[in-house]
Amino acid sequence: MTAPAVLLVDDDATFLQHAARFLGQGGAVxxxxxxxxxxxxxxxxxxxxxxxxVLDLSMPDTDGFAALPIFRAAAPGAAVVVVTTHEGSHYRTRALALGAAGFVPKRRLVDDLLPEIVRLCPPLPRAAPAPPALGTAPPARPA
Known part of the structure; x- marks a missing residue:
């Protein structure tokens, strides 16, 4: 089983460090x-x-709202989860309208971010072992 690959985007270096450490625990991500x-x-x-x-809404150069469609074009197979300190429903509604697949308030990050990532990228079932190939046994010796 391959854990989902996650890219964290936030202007706060301390947040990035803590989020990366938190998500990296246990190997789920x-x-x-x-x-x-x-x-x-x-x-x-x-x-x-x-x-x-995982994209923060509040960044100095290009905010998360403006960045959402850019990320969707640059990484078309990736789901974008918005994280933010802004919890008003209009932030969630706007983020989802712009193509976010999920929305997690930062105060709920520890409880909600990992389940949201797993919801978007469920673990693949382990493949069953391949049956033995036919014709690989040595030929029988005549008696």
């Missing part, structure tokens, strides 16, 4: 990169091809 700006995150998304981008 692989943090494949962190970025401190939308521009850096988009460039990284194109190279690491994450399954999920």
């Amino acid at each position: 692989r943090v494949v990169g962190t970025a401190r700006s939308a521009d850096e995150g988009v460039a990284l998304a194109q190279s690491v091809r994450p399954d999920v981008v």
